[in-house]
Amino acid sequence: xxxxxxxxxxxxxxxxxxxxxxxxxxxxxxxxxxxxxxxxxxxxxxxxxxxxxxxxxxxxxxxxxxxxxxxxxxxxxxxxxxxxxxxxxxxxxxxxxxxxxxxxxxxxxxxxxxxxxxxxxxxxxxxxxxxxxxxxxxxxxxxxxxxxxxxxxxxxxxxxxxxxxxxxxxxxxxxxxxxxxxxxxxxxxxxxxxxxxxxxxxxxxxxxxxxxxxxxxxxxxxxxxxxxxxxxxxxxxxxxxxxxxxxxxxxxxxxxxxxxxxxxxxxxxxxxxxxxxxxxxxxxxxxxxxxxxxxxxxxxxxxxxxxxxxxxxxxxxxxxxxxxxxxxxxxxxxxxxxxxxxxxxxxxxxxxxxxxxxxxxxxxxxxxxxxxxxxxxxxxx
Amino acid sequence: xxxxxxxxxxxxxxxxxxxxxxxxxxxxxxxxxxxxxxxxxxxxxxxxxxxxxxxxxxxxxxxxxxxxxxxxxxxxxxxxxxxxxxxxxxxxxxxxxxxxxxxxxxxxxxxxxxxxxxxxxxxxxxxxxxxxxxxxxxxxxxxxxxxxxxxxxxxxxxxxxxxxxxxxxxxxxxxxxxxxxxxxxxxxxxxxxxxxxxxxxxxxxxxxxxxxxxxxxxxxxxxxxxxxxxxxxxxxxxxxxxxxxxxxxxxxxxxxxxxxxxxxxxxxxxxxxxxxxxxxxxxxxxxxxxxx
Numbered sequence: 001x002x003x004x005x006x007x008x009x010x011x012x013x014x015x016x017x018x019x020x021x022x023x024x025x026x027x028x029x030x031x032x033x034x035x036x037x038x039x040x041x042x043x044x045x046x047x048x049x050x051x052x053x054x055x056x057x058x059x060x061x062x063x064x065x066x067x068x069x070x071x072x073x074x075x076x077x078x079x080x081x082x083x084x085x086x087x088x089x090x091x092x093x094x095x096x097x098x099x100x101x102x103x104x105x106x107x108x109x110x111x112x113x114x115x116x117x118x119x120x121x122x123x124x125x126x127x128x129x130x131x132x133x134x135x136x137x138x139x140x141x142x143x144x145x146x147x148x149x150x151x152x153x154x155x156x157x158x159x160x161x162x163x164x165x166x167x168x169x170x171x172x173x174x175x176x177x178x179x180x181x182x183x184x185x186x187x188x189x190x191x192x193x194x195x196x197x198x199x200x201x202x203x204x205x206x207x208x209x210x211x212x213x214x215x216x217x218x219x220x221x222x223x224x225x226x227x228x229x230x231x232x233x234x235x236x237x238x239x240x241x242x243x244x245x246x247x248x249x250x251x252x253x254x255x256x257x258x259x260x261x262x263x264x265x266x267x268x269x270x271x272x273x274x275x276x277x278x279x280x281x282x283x284x285x286x287x288x289x290x291x292x293x294x295x296x297x298x299x300x301x302x303x304x305x306x307x308x309x310x311x312x313x314x315x316x317x318x319x320x321x322x323x324x325x326x327x328x329x330x331x332x333x334x335x336x337x338x339x340x341x342x343x344x345x346x347x348x349x350x351x352x353x354x355x356x357x358x359x360x361x362x363x364x365x366x367x368x369x370x371x372x373x374x375x376x377x378x379x380x381x
Numbered sequence: 382x383x384x385x386x387x388x389x390x391x392x393x394x395x396x397x398x399x400x401x402x403x404x405x406x407x408x409x410x411x412x413x414x415x416x417x418x419x420x421x422x423x424x425x426x427x428x429x430x431x432x433x434x435x436x437x438x439x440x441x442x443x444x445x446x447x448x449x450x451x452x453x454x455x456x457x458x459x460x461x462x463x464x465x466x467x468x469x470x471x472x473x474x475x476x477x478x479x480x481x482x483x484x485x486x487x488x489x490x491x492x493x494x495x496x497x498x499x500x501x502x503x504x505x506x507x508x509x510x511x512x513x514x515x516x517x518x519x520x521x522x523x524x525x526x527x528x529x530x531x532x533x534x535x536x537x538x539x540x541x542x543x544x545x546x547x548x549x550x551x552x553x554x555x556x557x558x559x560x561x562x563x564x565x566x567x568x569x570x571x572x573x574x575x576x577x578x579x580x581x582x583x584x585x586x587x588x589x590x591x592x593x594x595x596x597x598x599x600x601x602x603x604x605x606x607x608x609x610x611x612x613x614x615x616x617x618x619x620x621x622x623x624x625x626x627x628x629x630x631x632x633x634x635x636x637x638x639x640x641x642x643x644x645x646x647x648x649x650x651x652x653x654x655x656x657x658x659x660x661x662x663x664x665x666x667x668x669x670x671x672x673x
Contacts, residue, residue, distance in 0.1 A: 106483060108563050108593045108630075111490050143487045184484050186563075213629065214482035216457060243627045247619075258561060258627025259535020259590055262616035266640075267657050269619045278620075280627040311541045313506075313520035343540065344520060367541065368659050 001210045004047040006089040007224045008188075008206030015178045018202050022091030031072035032065060034090035040064055043094075044071045047087040048080050049226075051124075056080045061093060094204060099192035100161055100169070101125055101136075104176055106186040112140040113180060115147065115173060117155040121192035135159070147177035168201040169193070176203075183221065184214030233277075233299050240292040242279060249274025251378045252297040252306035252335075254290075256281050256315045264309045267367055273375035276303045281315075290323025291330065298333055304381035307374040308339040309367055310349075317341040317349030325356045336360045336377040340370035382581040383510035383555045384530070384572070385473060385501070386414075386449065390514045393418040393441045393471070395462045396453035397429050405453065405477075405518055406432065412515040417445040420462075438469035451507065451516050452476040459503060460485035467498040475516050476502035476566070483629070486564035493566065500566025504628070505558035506536035519556060527552020529665065530576035532569060533588035534561050534595075535628070538616055538658070542588055545662040551669070554581040561590070561628030569599035577607050584610050584669055586661065589643055591617030592631045596643040604650040610668045613647050613654045614661045615640045 003011070009019045023034035024047070035042045046058030053059055058080050060071035068090075078085045099122035107114040116138040120128045129136055137159040141147050152170030161169060172193070180188045189207040196202060215222040237244030243258070247265075251273045255261035258280050265275040277300065281293050297306055310320050320341065327333070339361060341349040350363055362377070364370035392409065396402040397419025407430055410416040416432055418441040425436035435441040438450070450466045452459055452474065459478040466474050474493075481503050493500050501508060507517010512526040518536070523544050529551050533539040536558055543556060557572050559565045569587050576582045585607070589596040596615065603611050618640040620626050622633040633639050644654045653668075655661030 106487075106563065109598070111487065111564050113487070143484070143491050181484065184482055186483055211483045213456060213480045214484065217482070245621075245624050245626060247621065255537070257535060257537025258631060259533070259538030259588070259616050260541055262535075262590055262620060262626050262631065263538050263541070263614075263658060265619040266616060270657060275619060278624075278626055311537050311544070313537060313540050314518055315537075342544065343523070366659070368657060 001212055001215065001221070001225060002049045003208045003210065003224060004049065004087065004226065005045065005206050006047060008208035009203070011179055011183050011208060011221070012203055012206055015175050015182065017172060017175045017179065018200070019206070020092050020094055020202060020204065022089055025072070025088045025090055026086065028069060028072045028076060031088050031090050032069050035062060035068035036065065038090060038092050041093040042068060043091050044068065044075060045089045045091060046075050046078060046080060046085040047089050048083040048085055050081050050083050053080060058085065094194055094202060095197040096194060097197045097199070098162065098195040100195065101128070101191045102173060102176060102193045103187070103189040104180045107140065110140050113143060113177070114138055114140050115151060115155060115177065117159045117169070117173065119159050119161045125191060141177070146181065147174055149174070162195065164199060165195055165201055172201055172203070179208070183208070184211045184217060185209060186211050233296060236299060237279070237296045240296065242281060242289065242293055242296060244296055245278040246300065247275050247277055249276045250302050250304045251374055252276045252300070252303040253309070254279045254281055254293050254297060254306070255309040256311065260309065260311055264307065264367070264371070267371040268307065268375060271371040271375045273371070273378055276300055287319050287323035287326055290320050291327040294324070294327035294333070295331060298331060298335070303335060305335055305374050305378035306337045307370060308337065309370060310341050310343070312341070312343030312345060316344050317346040318352055321349035321352040325352065325358065328358050335381065336362065338362045338364055338370050338374040338377065340364045340367060382579050383513055384575040384579050385555060385557065386508045386510050386516050387513040390516065391415050391417045391446055391448045392451060392516055393420060393438065393445065393447035393449070394451045394453060395420050395466065397421060397432065397434060398424050398427070399453060402453040403429055409515050409517070412521050414514040414516060417447050438465050438471065442469045442471065447471060449473040449475065449516065452478055454478060456480040456482070460489050463489050463500060464492065467493060467496060472498055474498055474500045474566070475505070475507055476500065477505060477507060477517055478502070479504040481562070483563055486562060490564050490566060501557065502560040502566060504562045505560030506539065508555060508557050510555045511553050517558065519558070523547060524556060525552040528554060528581060528583040528669070530554045530579065530582040530585045531556045531588065532572040532576070532585070533558055534590050534630070535588065535616065538588060542586065542614060542658045542661055545658045546586070546665055549662045549666055550671070551665060554579055561630050563593065563630040569595050570602045573599060573602060573607055573611070577609055582609065584612060584665060586665070587611065587613045589613065589615045590628065590631050591620050591626065591633050591640050592628070592638045594638065597646040600646045600650040600652060603652055611652050612661060612664050612668065613652050614658065615643045615654060
């Protein structure tokens, strides 16, 4: 789960990471009230889960009430690379002396947390890594020991940051590591890590990703989920405990098991089709799950044909067939379906479908045959 | 021969008294797996269809000489169960549980690395050595004994590919699911090492997917250390970046972890990559000859 900047900063503050004072706002009057309380100058920042907000005009400085109102109006509702701005963060303006970069990531290859520090912050970090790889210093931390003082010191000295801030930057890394571990984060990024004119060390931005699997330990973070940023179909699927990812094609896809569904998307693409979604009905899919899955897939009106690709292990093909028959009774879909059932109770499943004689449902025995058939039907529609 | 599980496996099941735990323990026993014990704290002294239940792994190991554990407990208890099994000296820990927090997996992985116990999973379908033992949820009826070693990050995709191979007459020495999580206890490399040393295995099939760099690392390992033919399949060519595709580990970040990059890395080291499950079985025929 990706947090918005102000939500990340709330977690930072909880663990003692210094952040500028600020308030979230969802309306122009709320933003103006926050600005009046904080005192000018203030900065109004669009809260969206995408980088490059500044360049897109989503961050504005305001020196008085009129400017605050004007900026809040301009930014609310703005589209930033496909994300609509629903929330603002009003923050006291900082006097910038230097901008660094710090991050803690989950290094899957080393299977350890990796701490990163650079004296070149405030810009696109991938660009820095390309043009001046030496500017980014990184080291791994043993998760059984945690971040030690020497880690912070070593990174601070090696990255060549100003000597007077070596200790406070090291201290900030230790607190960011606390956020990383105690909040079950898989990413904590600060860009820029700011050195103010009075040589204070402050996190001016916050990018935090929290592990979805650990949200049971963090009910406060779970409540931060930004439903408005989620696709309506993806939200509907989540409510029904289905794993669904929306794509932009016209072939609706349902399978059981993440790997098999990914493979199904590929095979449909190889046959010349464009998948409309990824939908994993899960292991041991029961009839009701299949019925709700059909509803989710058909709620996307771009879908012009649907492919069911089931290899039954724990999942029983006769259950899937029952779910599909039930879905036809409830929803009466007007697009063609191609159904491939293989594995546990496949014969029973196919017999049920034959008996039900559903309109516009084609059965296939192989994955490749099914993919070709559904692409043909989708194109004809 | 086979790898990891066979007639010598003495299985203890963590979470045996749960609905799924009971169902699959009995299914594994029906297949011929020697299921010697279960562990559920507070239910020691009971039994599940004749399988004795203990309060601790230490009791189970002392009383039944269990040497392999299948972990079936809910995600919030899984790390504790794995660590207890290791503490009790169990050498092979197969974890089926899906949804374990990543930081728990990190701690478990880094702790186990310093010891001698091997973790397979989490979030995996288990291990099947056809004709010998089945530990986990793999539907054994589709597979028979043979010379193809199969290792995969995904469950149902393994069945699909295994079934395509079976239709061409191939059987399996062992099928290993290493799981779809970001921090798997065992990697492709660990399994390649075991299959290379297993005399029954003549062809190794690795079934990967988007996310991480395990396939790229396997490619380097194969070039340097594996003399047997290796064949690969990668799922997720059409996956968009930034979206988790069902498995916690299946996410393309930036330009890293794409299916195309993985296929390219493997092919650069001489590993043939099938573009769909059917093609995998066709290449297997080219390598091993026709079996039907």
